[in-house]
Amino acid sequence: MISKNLTAASTKPIILGILRQGSSYGYLIIKKIKELSGGKMEWSDGMLYPVLHRLEKEELIRSEWVMAENSRPRKYYHITEAGKRELNYEHEQWSQVNSILNEVWGIKPSR
Amino acid sequence: MKPETSNTPRLVNWLVTRFIPDQYWDELLGDLEEIYQERIEIKGKHFARFMYWFDAFHLLYGFSSFKIFKTQNNTSMLKHNLKIVIRNLFREASYSIINISGLAIGIACCIILVLYLKSELTYDQHFDKHDRIYRVVSQLNSGENINLFAQTSYGVGQFIAEESGQIEAYVRFLMSNRGYSDFEYNGTSKRWDDIALVDPNVFEVFSHEIIYGDPKTALTEPKTIAISERFSKTYFGNENPVGKTIKGLLSDFKITLVFADLPDNTHLKYDALITYQELPTERYTPTNNADLRSSLWYTRSDYTYLLMPKDYDIDSFKSISDSFFEAYMADHPDRYNSTVDFMLEPLSDIHLKSRAQRDRPHGNRFYVAGFTGIAIFVLLVACINYMNLSTTRFSKRTKSIAIPKVLGAHRHQLIFQLLTESVVFVIIALVLGLGLAFLVTNYTSLDYLFDKSLPFDLLLSPTAIAIALVGVPLMSIVAGLYPAMAMSKFSLVRKIKSKNSGVRQGLVFVQFLVSICVISCTLLMYYQMKFMQEKSLGFEKENKLVLTVQGASNIEKIPVLVNELKSHSNVIDATVSLNHFGRSTSFEQAEVENNDGEFVSHSYNWFYIDENFINTMGMELIAGRNFDPTIPTDANHAILVNETLVKKMGWERPLGKRLRYQAGEEPSYVVGVMKDFHFQGLQHEVESMIFWLPAPDDFSASFWTERRRKLTTRMLTVNITGQNVSETIRFIEDKWKALGSEHAFEFQSLDDSLNSQYTADIKQMKLIGLFAGLCIFISCLGLFGLTAFIIEQRTKEIGVRKTLGATSAQIITLIFKSVFLIVGIAAILASLLSFGIMNKWLEGFYYHDSIDVKAFFIAAFFAFLIAFLTMSTQSFKVARANPVKALRHE
Structure with a gap:
């Protein structure tokens, strides 16, 4: 299981990344994260919705109600242009962290 | 559009709508419901409901602005407070034990009573269509005599349904214990008290949990029988008996269905249902002839139930009854100017509200109200007790409370520290109380007194968990806020250390008021039971x-x-x-x-x-x-x-x-x-x-x-x-x-058979007596705390008095005086209160004894005695102690 702190820190890029693939609604996002992480990262509703609403306030995503036949109305979220830019920025940041970590893993322990 | 959330736990939905901004409701509840439906399919309803609660609480937490656990500072403060609580718990072990045990006993009593009340108030609600099922009762008006009967003729169901298009179905229950009570299979023979002959559509109207067999066809053929799980196990063990034939007294019956045993809280009790076709055709499908018309007046054999449309207005049944009477009964030659009104009783109201005669035993609303009162009082007494003992404990700790204050601690931090202690104590008491209630309901004969088993798993229902989640903080605040507020305020510390302990005396007063009231009510109930057993009945029932x-x-x-x-x-x-x-x-x-x-x-x-x-x-x-x-x-x-x-x-x-x-x-x-x-x-x-x-x-x-x-x-x-x-x-x-x-x-x-008419009352009396004893016990714990407090506050005064020549007796009188005054006033008020309550109770008995004032004196004497014994252990020790020690105090 991935730690709570790490999960919390990676919320924004993960949501934006999933929404770049296509629009989605709350429950589907939770399911997707579980799928992508092979069950190692589990999000609860209590975590997701406040973040979604915060991202919407920051205009990184926008939402709309979709009425479909044979199912209940669902609130779908779409990524905005600003969101895409933010995702690129996050990508860079995380890549840098990743490369630093790779370096760190490579350092041999001193005797 | 509001999402359809009808199947999901309503309380959760209410909580979500109460604590989360309305613009998010549709989305959150919609998604929650989708997850819920998926979980039902995969892991079943119980798991889905449990997880619904879990997710909802996560949501509430995620949206809450309650930041107490979110900052590093508060977490460490909480840890620090917990450390202090645990340290104090062990340092003042005897106080802690008294404090927690009083609360635990109070909680256990309350849980048991809640289980009982829940069972009483949900009679017959296990039938899915209970809100649409009504029992037909008939009221015979002949001159000044008006009699209401629970049973009707076998013809009422069919012909009243024909008279009104609104009735969706009718089911007759003929409770029979002769001819259909003995069954034998493979050498095993047993007599059953509750066997009913019913219409074949019984399972369409009254939902049952089916173990084997098809409810649609179970009783459509002659000589068929549907049996309960208990019945099935008696003859067939764990085998599926469907298709087998069992021997009855009059004929053999083919077993077509096995249903799960009925819960205890149903007024309709049966172990087997035999098809109504067992009876002669003129009863099963009566025709409108002279026999039927006569039976409408004279036969009261069947319980008749009707399935009505949703939200049926029961008052509108009057016109159906009138037209039925006109069509089938008014022209009967032996009518003697009498009339009959048919009325409907909602299924779930029968147990507590039906006044019909010649019925199976009913519940009693008086006891339901009485036990609700006792449940609240026991918990109240326990909380009061906790407050008294806590204040006593805290008052001994003035230094440890004062020093942080001097060093700059805010008042709310002190309150938080003392409330943490309260929360910890309440949680421990809750766990112990639950354990105690579990032991009592499962391993004692309390079931016998309640006349039903109390299923403990009711407590695992989400509603009960929610009540506990709300109840713990609420009780912690109720029980802990006064001591916490009082101790955190410096001027109040002085006040508490003064002789004036008015609030706490008031609390002890309430405890004794409740206890004496319950004791005198129990005594008066006992007198009435004795009166009934000893009253001459006009014939010799003995031997x-x-x-x-x-x-x-x-x-x-x-x-x-x-x-x-x-x-x-x-x-x-x-x-x-x-x-x-x-x-x-x-x-x-x-x-x-x-x-x-x-x-x-x-x-x-x-x-x-x-x-x-x-x-x-x-x-x-x-x-x-x-x-x-x-x-x-x-x-x-x-x-x-x-x-x-x-x-x-x-x-x-x-x-x-x-x-x-x-x-x-x-x-x-x-x-x-x-x-x-x-x-x-x-x-x-x-x-x-x-x-x-x-x-x-x-x-x-x-x-x-x-x-x-x-x-x-x-x-x-x-x-x-x-x-x-x-x-x-x-x-x-x-x-x-x-x-x-x-x-x-x-x-x-x-x-014995005559006395069995009073069994329910005798059992209730014993139960009330039991809870009266517990009320007194908990009150004693509170009194113990108060005495300790008084002695603590007056140690120096006692020392001075002794040095100046006061005797031990005078010292003891000094300590007892104030408490005895409280108990005395409580006794007078409690007597008046129980007089009023018992007057109402006695109205339920046409023949009753007058209220014996002796009961009030006995209850008051008992209370004084208990108070004396509780206080004497500590008081005598102090009165006899060396005054020098007392003068060195503090």
């Missing part, structure tokens, strides 16, 4: 054995049996009646002659007896003569009446007054008047009663079909001396067996 004689061949042998029985020196006499006296009488209406020689309608109870009945039962004949079988006209025409009937009819010369069913018919006439006797429980007023002498049985007549011969019963009441009872019973049993009867020897003591 009477009632034997059930079943089958025509056995009934024919009764005279021989009686002769043989009388040969024993301990057998005085015996009498034969049609029914079990004191348990059931028949009820009918006829035309009775008044003082002016006119026939007027009158309804009455009636009972078939023989000429020995009056003597055997020790009844008193105050006018006229007994039945005489040598006078041929006595059979079916001579009647004995009771004083009540004479009074109601206003007869000046009752002998010779006549009674008839219809004009032109040869009337019956009064030959004797009996002194009034209580043929029903003392809850009921004595009603009009008529005894008839039946014509001798002629079982060779064509009326006596094989089925009727097998099912007919008579009651043989044997009057014994009361010496060597067990030997006498053995003698009677031997004589019974010698007759070669195929039925087992079955007898009951008349005394």
Whole structure:
């Protein structure tokens, strides 16, 4: 299981990344994260919705109600242009962290 | 659009809508419901409901602005507080134990009572359509007499449904314990008390949990039976019995269905359901003929249930009843100006609200209200107790509270610290209370007193968990806020250290008020039960054995049996009646002659007896003569009446007054008047009663079909001396067996069967007594705390007084004075309060004892004694202590 702190820190890029693939609604996002992480990262509703609403306030995503036949109305979220830019920025940041970590893993322990 | 969330836990949805901004509701509840539906399919309803709660709490937390656990500072402060709480818990171990145990006992009592109340208030709600099912009751209005009956004729369901298009279905239940009570399979034989004959659509109207079989077709064929799991296990173990044949007394039955055992909280109790087709066709599918019309007036055999449309207005049934009466009953020749109203009782109201007669035992709303009160009071007493003891403990800790304050701690931080202690104590008490309640409900005979098992798993329902989640903080605040607020305020610390402990004295006052009130109520209930058992019933109920004689061949042998029985020196006499006296009488209406020689309608109870009945039962004949079988006209025409009937009819010369069913018919006439006797429980007023002498049985007549011969019963009441009872019973049993009867020897003591009418009241009395004891025990813990506090505050004063020459007795009086004053005032108020409550309770008994003020004195004396004993251990120690030690105090 991935730690709570790490999960919390990676919320924004993960949501934006999933929404770049296509629009989605709350429950589907939770399911997707579980799928992508092979069950190692589990999000609860209590975590997701406040973040979604915060991202919407920051205009990184926008939402709309979709009425479909044979199912209940669902609130779908779409990524905005600003969101895409933010995702690129996050990508860079995380890549840098990743490369630093790779370096760190490579350092041999001193005797 | 609001999402459809009808199946999801409503309380959760309410919480979400209460605490989360409304713009998010649709989205959150919609998604939650989608997850819920998916989980139902994968892991079942219980798991889905549990997770729904879990997710909802996560949501609430995620959206909350409650930041207490979110900052590093607060977390460490919480850890620090917990450390202090645990340290104090062990340092003041004895106080902690008293404090927690008082609260735990209070919580356990409250949990048990909540389980009981939940069971009482949800009667019959396990049937899915319970809100649409109604029982038809019939009210017979004949002159001034109005009687409401729970049972109706077998024809009411079908014809009332035909009269009104609104009735979706009807189901009849004929509770039968003769002929359909013995079943045998493969050598296993057992008698069952609750077997019903029902219409085949019973499973469509009353939902059951089906284990084996198809409910749609289970009872559609003749000779079919649906059995309960318990019934099935008795004969077949864990095997599937569907398709097998079981032997009954009258015929064999094919088992077609097994349903799960019914819960305890249902008024309809049965172990097996037999198809109604077992009865003759004229009963199963009656036609509108003279027999049916007569039965509508005279037969009250079936419980009839109707399935009505959703939100049916029950008042509108009046017009259906009226038109049914006009169409089928109004033109009956033997109507005697009486009318009948049919009314509906909602299924889930029957247990607590039905007032119908000749019904199975009902619940009592008085006890439900009483136990609700006790549950609240016990918890209140426990909380008060906690507050008292906590303040005492905190007052000993003024230094550890004052120092942080001096060093700059804010008041809210101190409150938080003390409240943490309260929360920890409440949680420990809750866990212990739950454990205690679990042990009590599972391993004691409390079930017997409650008359039902209390399923502990009710506590695992989400609602109960939610109540606990809300209850713990609430109780912690109720119990802990006063001490916390008081101790965190410096001026109040001084106040607490002063002699004036008004608030806490007030709390002890409330505890004693409640306890004395409960004790005196218990005593008064005991007096009433004693009164009922000792009151003369107008006949001798002692030393009477009632034997059930079943089958025509056995009934024919009764005279021989009686002769043989009388040969024993301990057998005085015996009498034969049609029914079990004191348990059931028949009820009918006829035309009775008044003082002016006119026939007027009158309804009455009636009972078939023989000429020995009056003597055997020790009844008193105050006018006229007994039945005489040598006078041929006595059979079916001579009647004995009771004083009540004479009074109601206003007869000046009752002998010779006549009674008839219809004009032109040869009337019956009064030959004797009996002194009034209580043929029903003392809850009921004595009603009009008529005894008839039946014509001798002629079982060779064509009326006596094989089925009727097998099912007919008579009651043989044997009057014994009361010496060597067990030997006498053995003698009677031997004589019974010698007759070669195929039925087992079955007898009951008349005394026991009459007393069984008060069993429910006696059980409730014992329960209330039990809780009264617990109330007092918890109050004592509070008093113990108060005494300790008083002594703590006055140690120095006591030392000074002793040095100046006060005796130990004077010191003890000093300590006791204030508490005794509190108990005294509480006793006076509690007496007034319980007087009012018991007056109301006694209204439920037509015959009752006047309220005995002795009860109030005993309760008050008991309270004083308990208070004295509780306080004396500590007080004597202080009074005898060396005053130098006291003067060195602090």
